[in-house]
Amino acid sequence: MIIKxxxxxxxxxxxxxxxxxxFRVKTGEVFGLLGPNGAGKTTTVKIMSTMLLPDEGIVEIGxxxxxxxxxxxxxxxxxxxxxxxxxxxxxxxxxxxxxxxxYGVENWKDKMEDYGERLGLEKxxxxxxxxxxxxxxxxxxxxxxxxxxxxxxxxxxxxxxxxDPVSSRKFRxxxxxxxxxxxxxxxxxxxxxxxxxxxxxxxxxLNKGRITSVGEPRELKKRIFPKRLVEFTLAKExxxxxxxxxxxHIEKKGNKVRVYLEDGDRIHEVIEKIVxxxxxxxxSVKEPTLEEAFIRHxxxxxxxxxxxTSWM
Amino acid sequence: xDVKEYFTVLWAxxxxxxxxxxSYKLNFIAMLLYPIVWVSVFGVLGRTIDDxxxxxxxxxxxxxxxxxxxxxxxxxxxxxxxxxxxxxxxHIGTFKNIYMLPNHLMIPVSAxxxxxxxxxMLNFVEMWLVAELVFGISLNMTVPSFLFLVxxxxxxxxFGFAIAGVAILxxxxxxxxxxxxxxxxxxxxxxxxxxALPSAAQYISRAIPITYALNGxxxxxxxGYIPTTDLIVxxxxxxxxxxxGLITLQLCLKKALRDxxxxxx
Numbered sequence: 001m002i003i004k005x006x007x008x009x010x011x012x013x014x015x016x017x018x019x020x021x022x023f024r025v026k027t028g029e030v031f032g033l034l035g036p037n038g039a040g041k042t043t044t045v046k047i048m049s050t051m052l053l054p055d056e057g058i059v060e061i062g063x064x065x066x067x068x069x070x071x072x073x074x075x076x077x078x079x080x081x082x083x084x085x086x087x088x089x090x091x092x093x094x095x096x097x098x099x100x101x102x103y104g105v106e107n108w109k110d111k112m113e114d115y116g117e118r119l120g121l122e123k124x125x126x127x128x129x130x131x132x133x134x135x136x137x138x139x140x141x142x143x144x145x146x147x148x149x150x151x152x153x154x155x156x157x158x159x160x161x162x163x164d165p166v167s168s169r170k171f172r173x174x175x176x177x178x179x180x181x182x183x184x185x186x187x188x189x190x191x192x193x194x195x196x197x198x199x200x201x202x203x204x205x206l207n208k209g210r211i212t213s214v215g216e217p218r219e220l221k222k223r224i225f226p227k228r229l230v231e232f233t234l235a236k237e238x239x240x241x242x243x244x245x246x247x248x249h250i251e252k253k254g255n256k257v258r259v260y261l262e263d264g265d266r267i268h269e270v271i272e273k274i275v276x277x278x279x280x281x282x283x284s285v286k287e288p289t290l291e292e293a294f295i296r297h298x299x300x301x302x303x304x305x306x307x308x309t310s311w312m
Numbered sequence: 313x314d315v316k317e318y319f320t321v322l323w324a325x326x327x328x329x330x331x332x333x334x335s336y337k338l339n340f341i342a343m344l345l346y347p348i349v350w351v352s353v354f355g356v357l358g359r360t361i362d363d364x365x366x367x368x369x370x371x372x373x374x375x376x377x378x379x380x381x382x383x384x385x386x387x388x389x390x391x392x393x394x395x396x397x398x399x400x401x402x403h404i405g406t407f408k409n410i411y412m413l414p415n416h417l418m419i420p421v422s423a424x425x426x427x428x429x430x431x432x433m434l435n436f437v438e439m440w441l442v443a444e445l446v447f448g449i450s451l452n453m454t455v456p457s458f459l460f461l462v463x464x465x466x467x468x469x470x471f472g473f474a475i476a477g478v479a480i481l482x483x484x485x486x487x488x489x490x491x492x493x494x495x496x497x498x499x500x501x502x503x504x505x506x507x508a509l510p511s512a513a514q515y516i517s518r519a520i521p522i523t524y525a526l527n528g529x530x531x532x533x534x535x536g537y538i539p540t541t542d543l544i545v546x547x548x549x550x551x552x553x554x555x556x557g558l559i560t561l562q563l564c565l566k567k568a569l570r571d572x573x574x575x576x577x
Binding site: 012043046049050051052053074077078079081083084085086087088089090094097098099101102103104129145 | 335
């Protein structure tokens, strides 16, 4: 395990930001921290990157305790956020020259041009001042800065915040490409389910400073929201008369039918019953999105917490 | 981090700062003109007072004024650049990237002070030339007197470290220290002799190390030696200042890490 977080707690002026979270991340794994605003994602990342001291708990990065060996930890990690800045009055070359000297990187120019090309930056862009860069270009250069530094662990704290949907999609695709090639351990935080589902191998759902669920996106969806959905168009003259324990409920709108299954494992049996029973067209099976699962899970968690508090 | 790496990093900051200064062309020109105007104003003022009978200052009052403003320039830059360094990076938004280095936080502070020193050196040469060529003031800058000037610069950096640390937590604190620091011009004999102050104020003057820096430089230029008191006071004050600065910086950093104020501006 390259990252170990155990019973981590943090309060700010009496408000609990983290309430005893624990998780572990394997070397080379892309791990997502998913949660609404204020869930504790950034606080967790800041503690892991030695930018914030925890109140209680253990955090080890690459075997080093963040409290006892912060310098060793900082040498292993880098963070990318949407808030990252460069010196606006300097060109990209000048900025990168400065940061490369700080990080002790040799041949920084070759590396910058190589990574930049892969990310869609052109050589002429490097002569421009950062003040003339778009948000998307700046974020690409930010990624180049990290890749040049080449730390084994990378924290991506809502890196697409503020990017438009097209830039955001491009950025995700670049990240995916980099993650596939570079063998980095990545912690990715976001409140965007789609991003997390697309990029992460495992996810921890954070809500109000607690981890409420951990697992692979598919497994998590199934666990939290086991319903699956069969959609089809019913022939006009046919009447649907379907009964099965696996069915949760059926929705009908004109001749469009939606069958929600409580037990997703028996989907094939139900589809067989449907096609034997009536004439259908445009039949498709849909899985709940992580977003649906997340919203449902967060609502349930908040309801549980409220009930627990009402007993006190 | 070995010595070579340390100086590579320091040099990176110096280069970055010069690139940034050069990117503001008009400011760059103003930076070059400012000491010329400054030394001219005080050169004329000193000469006027000398022509009117003088003050009895060794080498004349114009010499007194010029050595005062040259020394003050080094001290001011040493103090302000180091105290401003962290706050500036926080303001720009680049502090996180510098903090994420495995190096100690004193690097950006000392590097910014060093960068300011290079500007002071350039300004010093300009002022020296104007004083010599325009006003005929001969500054006999020997190696020991120049080293003493560097020592004066070093002696205030420690206090700059302290302010840099406090400014992480309390952003407005620098304005308070600016007022206090500029009051030193009044107490320390930058523009007029300490002896011209009321006797109670002279006690305050003697408690501020800058008074000894100015006296040491002036005596070394006019009489060719540095008084023993000044030679003892300056390094001791510098070391005490550095110790206070480093301890304050560490304490403030720890509090900022606990309160989550490190990245925030």
